[in-house]
Amino acid sequence: MRIFDFPDFPNPLRVRIALAEKNLGSLIDFVFVDLPGAEHKQEPFLAINPEGTVPVLELDDGTYISECTAIIEYLDHLEGKPTLTGTTPKQRAMIHMMQKRAERELLYAVGHYFHYGTPGPGPILMPYKRPEWEARTEWAGFERDRAMEAMRYFNDVLAKQPFVAGHEFSMADITVWSGLYFARVAKLEIPTELTALMAWHIEMSQRPSVVSPA
Ligand SMILES: N[C@@H](CCC(=O)N[C@@H](CS)C(=O)NCC(=O)O)C(=O)O
Incomplete structure (x- = not known):
């Protein structure tokens, strides 16, 4: 899996904290997106997230998931033991x-x-x-x-x-x-x-x- 982001920005941080909570960081390759240079507001980035924001998770089958909540939900359920998004x-x-x-x-x-x-x-x-x-x-x-x-x-x-x-x-x-x-x-x-x-x-x-x- 890959995550397109810009380290230390608040929304990427949400996913990086979740990854550390789940101990899943080693499964991810990070792709740096040049936010101050507006790379996220142009193609080809807009094709993977029309909102033009990071982070975006790319699954191994080529699916792109944006929105921190959706990414964290996915990661939390990956191994069938959710700890961040609730069970009941x-x-x-x-x-x-x-x-x-x-x-x-x-x-x-x-x-x-x-x-x-x-x-x-x-x-x-x-x-x-x-x-x-x-x-x-x-x-x-x-x-x-x-x-x-x-x-x-x-x-x-x-x-x-x-x-x-x-x-x-x-x-x-x-x-x-x-x-x-x-x-x-x-x-x-x-x-x-x-x-x-x-x-x-x-x-x-x-x-x-x-x-x-x-
Ligand atoms: N709703 C999005 C928001 C993501 C977001 O706003 N990310 C910021 C980085 S902290 C961003 O990409 N901002 C770029 C911009 O708006 O130009 C999510 O939950 O992932």
Whole structure:
């Protein structure tokens, strides 16, 4: 299998943490995609993912899978022992619900702020930004506020339970971690009064898959 990505960017990191959790890194060849050079916004990359984003997993039969959730779901089930996406119907539903909240309210909100409220990844990608957003950069401020609100939400969640979707580590924790990782890049720090989120963040930062992603 191959994964097209750009190391250390937040979405590729989600999959690399999942690979380390599953100890599957040795099955993967990584293909570097030049994001700052806009390689992902042109053919031939667009043929494998029309969204023009990384990561993309290529199976040995030539199937391309994009979307971190889909890739992680695939990897989690590869050996028939899912540990990141739940086993019971309730666990699976809770994990998907919480990871979706983390993705939309934290990770993507930070991403919008980063791309439209800061210089972002550089000038070559400017032509690929949404023109209506450039005209209304105050939207970036709304996205920043949304991300900070999401931090408060996850702080409340983690005050009541050890992990984002309940009592076990899951794909939802990986999404929150990547959201906070991206937030730091965008210079949005966790407010110190969010003690439950801070404690969870410290614990996560010591997790082997986070210390050494694939
Ligand atoms: N929905 C996608 C989002 C992937 C994504 O936005 N990846 C970023 C890298 S962290 C990217 O490729 N950004 C390039 C761009 O938007 O120009 C997923 O879950 O995989």
